[in-house]
Amino acid sequence: MVDNIIRLDRNESPYPPPRIVLDEIRKTVSKANRYPSRELYDRLLYYLSNYTEVSTSHIVVNGGSDHMLELVTWMFAGDKGVTLVYPCFNVFVELLKLHGIKYRLVSMDYFSDKPIDLGELITYSKNSDLVYIDNPNNPSGRIMVKPKEIEELVIETREKPIIVIDEAYYEFSKVTAASLIESYDNLIVLRTFSKAWALAGLRIGYALAGKRALKAFYGMQYRVSLPALAGAIKALENSSYMYRIVKRIIDERERLRRKIRVLGLKTPQSSANYLLIFTGIKNIPSKLKHHGIYVKDYSHLGEGAIRVTIGNRRENRIFLNTLKEILLHS
Ligand SMILES: Cc1ncc(COP(=O)(O)O)c(C=O)c1O
Incomplete structure (x- = not known):
């Protein structure tokens, strides 16, 4: 049994939120008998509007x-079903399967300059x-579409399908479709406080949505807890911490990727806080788990494929050394 588990399987931040955010969250706990106020919600919208440069009327x-x-799927997925880039966020694919929603896949090439065929x-x-x-x-970390290509997709489809761009890792990629939101009614950009903002445990995210797309969220906007609202506001007020840890994680990611490639393993270029690594080793997740390291199994994409979240320097060093050891003995 290993004492210190290293979780590199959920794309969380390896760093806790800053103290000022934690203090704010603690303060709200004593008011837990009250619903969150409208003013607090509006304050968060105000900060998000400054951060995203999208007007508050398009933010939920x-x-x-x-x-x-x-919510978007319940509202909009009908007989024609859903188009997905594959592989993608597996929670969404499972949701579609569970509810028997039809979907079509556009597959990608992880290593190509253009990972997907825009025409298809x-x-x-x-x-x-x-x-x-x-x-x-x-899981690849690749940027699939540039904002210009998203605009082309919206125009070519005559704004008929709802188009969801999930930017959960935006702070690492800096690529966004946010500037298109006010021009196209059917576009949604999803963002989260779970990754770069280090607040996964609070469960808070937001959508930037065009007029028609906003329908999915009617009546749902106030279902966020008081600590989550207060924590997110404080985090936005003190964003320099987030920028600092994002830089640190990106530096670590590039360092780790170089070392993985020196081992002769393939790993696509990533614009997020994780790497997809083709190790070629059977049952690699359970071998790593034996050493207390959790990674996400993607062996259905290639033998020994795993997605590894970038941890702190110590965690990355232990992961790399353990991987080397396993490679040596396989
Ligand atoms: C692409 C993508 N979207 C959404 C999420 C979920 O984010 P949240 O914690 O806001 O539900 C994840 C989490 O791993 C993700 O990878």
Whole structure:
């Protein structure tokens, strides 16, 4: 039994939120008998509007962004079904399977300059109710579509399908479709406080949504807890901490990726806080788990494929050394 487990399987931040945010969250606990106030919600919208440069009338805050994805699916996925880039955020695929919602896949090439065929995506999307693209993609970390290509997709599909761009890792990629929101009614950008903002435990995310797309969230906006609202506001007020840890994680990611490639393993370039690594080793997740290291199994994409969250320097060193050891003995 290993004492210190290293969790590199959920794309969380390896760093806790800053003290000022934690203090704010603690303060709200004594007011837990009260519902969160409208003013607090509006304050968060105000900060988010400054941060995203999107007007408050196009922003909705809710529990985690996976819940928002569910709301969008219930509202818009009909007989024509959903177009997805594959592989993508597996929680969404499981949701579609569970509820028997039809979907079509546009597959990607992890190592190509253009990971997906935009023409194919447009053709499928024309005949869909909903299009889902995680950008950066989970599990590869690749940017799938540039803002210009998103605009082309919206125009070519004549704004018919709802197009969801999941930007859960935006703070790492800096690529966003936010500037298109006020121009196109059918576009949704999903964001979260779970990754770069280090607040996964609070369960809070937000959507930037065009007029028609906003329908998915009617009546749902106030379902966020008081600590989550207060924590998110404090985090936005003190954003320099987030920028600092994002830089640290990106530096670590690039360092780790170089070392993985020196080992002769393939790993696509990532714009997020994780790497997809093709180790070629059977049962690699359980071998790593034996050493107390949790990673996400993606062996259905290739033998020994795993997604590894970038941890702190110590965690990354232990992961790398353990991987080397396993490679040596396999
Ligand atoms: C692409 C993507 N979208 C959404 C989520 C979920 O985010 P949240 O914690 O806001 O539900 C994740 C979490 O791993 C993710 O990878």
